[in-house]
Amino acid sequence: MSRANILRYLKQALVASLWLSFLTLPIMVIRVDTVEQTVTWRWMHLAYMAGGSFVLALIWYIMMERRDLSQAKRELETVERDSALMRFLSDPRFARPLMAFGLLVAVAFPWFFSLYQTNILISALIYVVLGLGLNITVGLAGLLDLGYVAFYAVGAYTYALLNHHFHLGFWAVLPLGAVMGAFFGILLGFPVLRLRGDYLAIVTLGFGQIVRLVLENWGSFSYGPSGISNIDRPGLFGISYSVEQATTYMYYIMVVLVLLTIFVTARLKDSRIGRAWLALREDEIACQAMGIDNTRAKLMAFSLGATLAALMGVVFAAKTTFINPASFTFMESAMILAIVVLGGMGSVLGVILGAFLLMLLPEYLRAFSEYRMLIFGATMVLVMVFRPEGLVRAKRKVYKINVEAAG
Amino acid sequence: MEYFLQLFFGGLSRGSVYALIALGYTMVYGIIELINFAHGEIYMIGAFMGLIVAGLLTSLGWPALSVLAIALVISVLYSAAYGYTVEKIAYKPLRNAPRLAPLISAIGMSILLQNYIMLAQTPDFLPFPRLIPELAFMERFSNYLGTSDMFIIVTSFVVMVALTLFIKFTRMGKAMRATAQNRKMAMLVGVNVDQVISVTFIIGSSLAAVGGVLIGAHVGQINFAIGFLAGIKAFTAAVLGGIGSIPGAMLGGLVLGWAESFATGYISSDYEDVFAFLLLVVILIFRPAGLLGKQRAQKV
Numbered sequence: 019m020s021r022a023n024i025l026r027y028l029k030q031a032l033v034a035s036l037w038l039s040f041l042t043l044p045i046m047v048i049r050v051d052t053v054e055q056t057v058t059w060r061w062m063h064l065a066y067m068a069g070g071s072f073v074l075a076l077i078w079y080i081m082m083e084r085r086d087l088s089q090a091k092r093e094l095e096t097v098e099r100d101s102a103l104m105r106f107l108s109d110p111r112f113a114r115p116l117m118a119f120g121l122l123v124a125v126a127f128p129w130f131f132s133l134y135q136t137n138i139l140i141s142a143l144i145y146v147v148l149g150l151g152l153n154i155t156v157g158l159a160g161l162l163d164l165g166y167v168a169f170y171a172v173g174a175y176t177y178a179l180l181n182h183h184f185h186l187g188f189w190a191v192l193p194l195g196a197v198m199g200a201f202f203g204i205l206l207g208f209p210v211l212r213l214r215g216d217y218l219a220i221v222t223l224g225f226g227q228i229v230r231l232v233l234e235n236w237g238s239f240s241y242g243p244s245g246i247s248n249i250d251r252p253g254l255f256g257i258s259y260s261v262e263q264a265t266t267y268m269y270y271i272m273v274v275l276v277l278l279t280i281f282v283t284a285r286l287k288d289s290r291i292g293r294a295w296l297a298l299r300e301d302e303i304a305c306q307a308m309g310i311d312n313t314r315a316k317l318m319a320f321s322l323g324a325t326l327a328a329l330m331g332v333v334f335a336a337k338t339t340f341i342n343p344a345s346f347t348f349m350e351s352a353m354i355l356a357i358v359v360l361g362g363m364g365s366v367l368g369v370i371l372g373a374f375l376l377m378l379l380p381e382y383l384r385a386f387s388e389y390r391m392l393i394f395g396a397t398m399v400l401v402m403v404f405r406p407e408g409l410v411r412a413k414r415k416v417y418k419i420n421v422e423a424a425g
Numbered sequence: 426m427e428y429f430l431q432l433f434f435g436g437l438s439r440g441s442v443y444a445l446i447a448l449g450y451t452m453v454y455g456i457i458e459l460i461n462f463a464h465g466e467i468y469m470i471g472a473f474m475g476l477i478v479a480g481l482l483t484s485l486g487w488p489a490l491s492v493l494a495i496a497l498v499i500s501v502l503y504s505a506a507y508g509y510t511v512e513k514i515a516y517k518p519l520r521n522a523p524r525l526a527p528l529i530s531a532i533g534m535s536i537l538l539q540n541y542i543m544l545a546q547t548p549d550f551l552p553f554p555r556l557i558p559e560l561a562f563m564e565r566f567s568n569y570l571g572t573s574d575m576f577i578i579v580t581s582f583v584v585m586v587a588l589t590l591f592i593k594f595t596r597m598g599k600a601m602r603a604t605a606q607n608r609k610m611a612m613l614v615g616v617n618v619d620q621v622i623s624v625t626f627i628i629g630s631s632l633a634a635v636g637g638v639l640i641g642a643h644v645g646q647i648n649f650a651i652g653f654l655a656g657i658k659a660f661t662a663a664v665l666g667g668i669g670s671i672p673g674a675m676l677g678g679l680v681l682g683w684a685e686s687f688a689t690g691y692i693s694s695d696y697e698d699v700f701a702f703l704l705l706v707v708i709l710i711f712r713p714a715g716l717l718g719k720q721r722a723q724k725v
Contacts, residue, residue: 038510040506041503041510042541042545044474044477044478045470045473045474045477045541045546048477048481049546050476050477050481051480052476052479052480052553052554053552055483055484056484057481057484063545082518156525160525162525162529209706212713213710216459216460216524217664217709217713219460219528220657220664220705220709221705221706221709221710223657224661224705224706225702225706227698227702228702228703228706231698232699235695235696235699348653349536352532355529356533359529388544389540391536391540392536392537392540392544394533395533395535395536395537395538395539395540396533397533398529398530399515399530399534402515402519402522402526402530402533403519406523406526
C-alpha cells in the first residue's frame with residue numbers, strides 16, 4: 019500500500035467520520051425529558067462516535083477497495099477456488115476425525131459442564147435446527163421467508179395446548195407438531211406461490227404478524243399475552259426425574275434431532291429436489307422451462323422449512339415449560355435469518371457455525387448483550403456487502419463422468 | 426352520522442400519514458426495485474428528531490407553533506441526510522448483486538437503526554410535547570374533527586401537491602420518471618442515475634419525517650419501535666395503490682386509513698393491525714399490481 023493511498027484512505031475516513039458525527043449528534047448527545055422540561059447534554063458520546071466511526075470508515079474503505087479488486091479478479095478466473103481452511107475441511111482425511119471428535123465433545127458435554135452451560139447449548143442447538151430449516155427455504159430455494167417464526171409458534175402452541183387440554187405427552191405431540199408445521203407451511207405457501215422475491219418476503223412477514231396478533235388477542239383459544247405455563251417436560255417411560263436430569267435428557271434429545279436434521283438437509287441438498295431448488299433460486303423461468311414443477315418445488319421447500327420450525331417449537335415449549343406470544347416476534351425471524359445469512363446461504367456447515375457464533379457469543383460476552391441486535395443488524399449489512407456467500411461458501415456437488423470407461 | 430364522520434376524518438388523517446410514508450416506498454421501488462425496509466425507521470428517526478428539537482425549544486420557552494415549524498424543518502433535513510447515508514452504505518454497494526442481497530441488507534439496516542435509537546435514547550415511550558394548539562374556529566367541528574387531525578390532513582395535502590408538481594415540471598422530476606421507466610436507457614441519454622437515486626431517497630425520507638413529526642404531535646408519544654408497524658402499513662398502502670405509482674401511493678394510503686378506521690369502528694378494535702395485514706395479503710394474492718398499477722409481463 020503506497021503512501022498516497024494511505025493518505026487518501028485517511029482523508030476519506032475523516033470526511034465520513036465528520037459526516038456520521040454530524041448525523042448522529044442530536045440523537046447521541048441530546049436527551050430531552052419532555053415532562054420535566056429538562057435537557058441532558060452528553061458530549062462524551064460525540065467523542066466516542068467520532069473516534070469509532072473514523073476507525074470503522076477506514077476499515078470500510080480499505081475493504082471496499084479489496085472487494086472491488088477481488089471482484090475484478092474473479093471475473094477473469096473461471097474456476098472458483100476455495101480457501102485453505104475450506105480445502106482442509108472438505109478433505110475426508112481430516113474431516114472424518116474432526117466430525118468424530120465433534121460428536122464426542124457433544125456427547126460428553128453435559129458431564130463436564132454446568133447446568134447453565136448445557137441450557138445455553140440447548141438453545142444454540144435449537145437455533146441450529148431453525149437455521150437449517152430456514153436454510154432450505156431461503157438458502158436453497160431462494161424464497162425469502164420473513165415470517166418463519168410463525169411456524170415455530172405453531173409447533174410450540176400445538177404442544178402447549180394439547181398438553182394443557184388433553185395431557186398429551188412430548189413424544190406423542192412431536193410428530194403431530196411436525197404434521198401441523200407441514201400443514202401450515204402448505205396452507206401459507208399455496209397463496210403466495212405466484213409472488214416473486216420481495217413480495218413474497220413482505221407477505222410472509224404479514225403472515226407472521228397475523229399469527230402473533232391472533233395468539234395475542236384470541237384469549238379464549240391461546241390464553242392471550244399471559245401465555246400458557248406448566249407445560250410437561252418430555253417423558254421417559256414414566257420415570258420421574260429432577261430438573262438437572264431433565265436438562266441433560268433434553269440436551270440429548272436435541273443432539274439427536276440436530277444430527278437427524280443435518281443428515282436430512284445434507285442429503286436433500288444433492289437430491290433431485292435439492293437441485294430443483296437451486297435451479298429455482300437461480301432463475302425461476304429457466305427452471306420452469308427445464309421441466310421442473312415450480313409449484314411442487316416451492317411448496318416442498320416451504321413445508322419442509324415449516325416442519326423443522328414446528329418440531330423446534332415443540333422442543334422449545336417442553337424446554338421452557340412456559341410460552342407466550344412475546345417469544346415469536348419479527349425479531350426472532352430476523353435473528354434466524356441473520357444466522358443463515360452470516361453462515362452462508364445454502365451451506366449446511368456454514369449455518370451451523372453461524373448459529374453457534376450468533377447464539378453463543380452474546381451469551382459469553384455479557385457486556386455486549388445490550389448491543390446484540392445492533393450487531394446482528396450490522397452483520398447482515400456487512401456480510402451482504404463484503405462476503406455475500408457468508409462464512410462458508412455453499413459448494414455444489416460436481417458430477418464427473420468418466421468418458422473413457424463409458425466409451 | 427356523527428360517528429361516521431368521526432371515523433371518516435380519523436381515517437383520512439391516518440391515511441394521509443400512511444400516504445406520506447408510502448410515497449417513499451413507492452418512489453424507491455419505482456427506481457431501483459427494492460423494498461426499502463429501513464424506510465419505516467427513517468420515519469421513526471424523523472419523529473425522534475422532532476421530539477428532540479421540540480423539547481429543546483420548549484424548554485427555552487418558545488411558542489408552540491413556531492416550535493412545530495422549526496421541528497418540522499430540522500427533522501426533515503436530518504431524516505433526508507439519514508436516508509441519503511443509508512442508501513450509500515447499504516444499497517449502493519449492492520447495485521449489481523443478486524435480488525435477495527439488497528433486501529437482506531435493508532432488513533439489517535432497519536434492525537441496526539432501531540437498536541441505535543433504542544440505545545442512544547430510550548427503550549421506553551417518550552411523551553411528545555403538545556405542539557398543535559386547539560384553534561378556536563375548529564370548535565364547531567370538534568365532535569368529529571380535532572385540530573391535529575386537520576393539521577395532518579392539510580399539511581399532507583400541501584406536501585403531496587408540491588411533490589406532484591416537482592415530479593411533473595422540474596428537470597429532476599423528469600429525470601426521475603425517465604429512470605423509473607428504464608434505468609439503462611436513462612443512463613444512455615445522459616441522466617446521472619446515481620444522483621437521481623440519491624434525490625429519490627432524500628425526498629422519500631423527507632416525506633416520512635413530515636409524517637413522523639405530525640403523528641408524534643398527534644398521538645402524543647413515540648418510541649423506537651413505531652417505525653416497524655408504520656413501515657409495513659405504509660408498504661401495504663403502496664402495494665394497494667400499485668407500487669411504483671405516485672398517485673397510487675396516495676390513494677392506497679387513504680383507502681387503507683379508511684379501511685382501518687371503519688373496521689375498528691364498526692367491527693372490533695382488538696384486531697386493528699390484523700386488518701391491515703389481511704388487506705396486504707389479499708391484495709398481493711389477487712391483484713399484485715394494485716389499484717392503479719399496470720400488470721406487466723416479466724421480461725426474460
